[in-house]
Amino acid sequence: MSTATPSKYADPGKLNLIRTGIAALLFVIGVAWVAVYDIKVYDDPRSITWMYDLADWNWLIGFGLIMVALVIAANKGTPLGRGRGIVIGMLTCFLVGLVWIVLYYFTSNDPDFPLFSDLGQYNLLVGIALMATGFVYATKWE
Secondary structure: OOOOOOOOOOOOHHHHHHHHHHHHHHHHHHHHHHHHHHHHHOOOOOOOHHHHHHOOHHHHHHHHHHHHHHHHHOOOOOHHHOOHHHHHHHHHHHHHHHHHHHHHHHHOOOOOOOOHHHHOOHHHHHHHHHHHHHHHHHHHOO
16 A cells, blocks of 8 residues: 655645746846846936936846846745756856856956946856855755
8 A cells, every 4th residue: 555645845836837937037037137238228328217327236136136036946846946956056056157257257358248348346246146046056955
């Protein structure tokens, strides 16, 4: 006689979908925020004045939304939050953070390199934040 034991990862299907959707939406909004600010507003202040008035806070808002999305995705209720997803999310955050910092150091003297030249020293913060997000995944790894 075999009795099925409930999985410790059991979570209602709607919660999985909602949490995953929120993480994906925040990630897309964060990427779009950074892209709009870097491509449109940074070069032409008259295009979106309220965003231009936020100045460097735009970087924090955009990249902050991306990091929050990744942290939400580290929850066991999402595909990236269980099983192999933890390892994939953790290693991806570590590697992307490391590559971000290395690329910044190689391109810091090139004013034509987009985003990296606009962010300046904030590139280090972005890379370290990505690696810190990898540690959030690492704490979920069993």
